Amino acid sequence: MRYKLLSVDDSKTVRIIIKKAFKLYDVEIFEAANGVEGLALAAKEIPDVILLDVTMPVMDGVEMLTKLKGDPRLKAIPVVMLTAEGGKDHVLKIAKIGVRDYIVKPFKEEVLVQKVGRIIDLKPISDAPAKAKSIFDSANLLIVEDKPAIVAQIQEGLKHTPWQVHGVATTGEAIDYCGRNTADFIMISLSLADDAAATLFRVLRANLKTKYTPIFGLAVKTDSNAQQQAQQVGFTGIATKPIDMAELEAKVAKAMNLDTSERYFSTDVDLLLMKLPELCTPNVVNEITGYLKGKVADAVDSGINKVVFDLQEVKRLDMVIIKLLLTAMQSCREVALQYTLMGNAAIVAESKGYEDTRGWQFHENIEAARQSFQKAPVAV
Amino acid sequence: MPATKDITEAVFQETITRAVNEVFNTMLGKKATLVPLAPGNHTASDTVDLEHPHIVGTVGFIGTINGLIYLYMDVGFAQHCAACMLGMSDTEIAEAGDETVNDAIGELTNMTVGTFKNQLADRGFPCKLTIPSILRGSHFRIEPISSATRRIYRFDIGGRPLTADLLMQHGD
Structure with a gap:
């Protein structure tokens, strides 16, 4: 199901930034420049979430919110205020009318996506069936492994593919990499100290950017305990050492749902x-x-x-x-x-x-x- | 309720500096540095070369205190800011036209004045924002009415000048 997001702001700039922020997600965005247009679109489209500015001509955000909450058909739509009006008293007054969240401008696009992601289950647009990637398309593979020889072996073994294999040694580096880049596939060594693989897996799953990214565990072939635990935690799949590169390549392609x-x-x-x-x-x-x-x-x-x-x-x-x-x-x-x-x-x-x-x-x-x-x- | 006179010059300066920095850093990834001015009364034309085309965004705040802030920037810098904000190249923003740049500068001003007045609101001076407006041109001068106090702040943002002209109405 494609979610609908209604953006109500008199600033075209803000509406463009909102569209930009959600362009990687399977969300249909509707735009209104004031409260009157916003109410009309809300009634027509019944969006899954509304991003609402306060100071607008014709009808401001507070009036629109009040009318929205007074309409039995529309009152359940979650509203996130996105406004430069951020004094404590003001926020409390609006919160009493009933809003799901409040974002004070200036705002980072990531914060916007994160807060909306708590209301609707945002899915990356690449998950949509029509956007299936081919085996000949580039992809970013992140390998979290503290043994450089293993990373080098994977890089060497996959160098004939159009995939970029990036190796990091720690969970901190992995989180940092995922914050700055879009990883299409992640493989975490299950032998990292202090159960770090499971912890990292949970952190990545809680992050909107990596929520649906295939995450594999990498374990020694005979370490069935580690493999079993990884499956219980929810890892997408397991790869084993010694690594059979042809098998790994096939698994990665399948996990990324590539058209081969x-x-x-x-x-x-x-x-x-x-x-x-x-x-x-x-x-x-x-x-x-x-x-x-x-x-x-x-x-x-x-x-x-x-x-x-x-x-x-x-x-x-x-x-x-x-x-x-x-x-x-x-x-x-x-x-x-x-x-x-x-x-x-x-x-x-x-x-x-x-x-x-x-x-x-x-x-x-x-x-x-x-x-x-x-x-x-x-x-x- | 505290009176406007309780707000010291240092508070005004700190508040506007924080507002400009927060907005330009969050929205454009740029650091703003306050450029000290020589003591004395200033007008915007002391710090802005209005011989060349400029864009001025303005937003007011009304409530227990009343005033408005003008943000002056030259057209090239305004286009660059709009491009950064919208994720466009400088060429794309030039093609998008003046209206797009005006709207982006209006929103930057709205966010800056919003951040400024929210800090004052939390100090006990609640007020609301007005809708932004934009002035474009060169060889012009904005004069405050006699009942207003003017404060001029100049910022350096990556080597480009930004001037904030803060007008507060007396008697608030």
Whole structure:
């Protein structure tokens, strides 16, 4: 559900600052320049929270608040006063009418977001399904680990990705980093002294900026106690040492809800290419299978009617890969898509050894594959 | 109830300095330093080069004490402040036009005078703010009425001058 926030202030500057403050959150902002406009918009939109100035022309904030509280439909809407009127007596007088909070100008945007975040469950806009990030987008990974060798190992292992891996040694540095930057993924060593990992986890979860950030615990593979405790505290997941970098990369991508389909699927003019990687582990095959139907449907939807299965990088053909390809071919036949294969010499040779694949014809490159479609309507 | 005469010059100076500093630091991340003036009566034109275009924001306060404060800044500095406040580049703010800059300076003045009068309110002088207004131009002079006392404060904000002209009505 998208929350509605009504900003009532005669200053366009303040309304712009409010919009700026909430631009990273999934909140719809409505604006009014005085109490009359504010009441009308409140009645029309029934916002989840109102930010209300006091000194305004036409109808001031105190009058609007009084009318709001006198209207049975609107009286439950939480109001946060945002005003330069901040004398103690004045604040007390307004508080008696009924406000949820009171912010005196000048104000920091973070304070505004924090106070509104106590009233509505602010979600970063990146959590919205339409904004799913791709595996090729940059992301900030924060590693909280007091052993520099581990941080260096992760940085080295992920250097082929577009992710920035930032290492810090203490919880204080981590909090400081999260205050100044937006971390897309956080991993905390569970072996930090004095239960610091759990404490840091709670601090990060209480902070609006990191409330929904995936947080992993990092533990030695055999330390099941630490892993169990981390799960009880609520860590998003666990990574284990010694670190399997391919596994960690997959976990991070999944935790960040990244669209990894671009690794395997692309389009080239009138072709859909499905490229299998060198290491086609069962996890990778599952991942590709998960995207398959959607990608085929998208291809048909955009007018593409040919598919090439590219096995050029695959080292060996096994039953898992064969099953994936048979499923993919079936998906193509269901929507009348033509398809063909590309593969290296080893794969071509191996394909002759299986009953299901003996008849498959492979091409050396994309041009040869493309030409094959001109020769035969369905090339297998 | 305390009388206005109980507010010493030092309190006025400390209160306006704190107000300017708090607003410019919170909203723009800039530190304001009070620049001492030579003893004697001053007008804004003693500290402001009004040969060049300026923007002046003004907000009044009315209640147990009455007065108003003018904030003088040259157009370039005003545009820079507006840009910082709104998260725009200097080019973007120039494209956004005078109205956007006026509104931002009006709001900066509103916050400054609000912070000033809130401190006085907490000392026993409750009052309310008026709606901000803006003056633009050069070669002008604002004269207080005879029943007002004028105090001029000059600030250095990152090498740019800001002048606060505080007018308090007598007899409050």
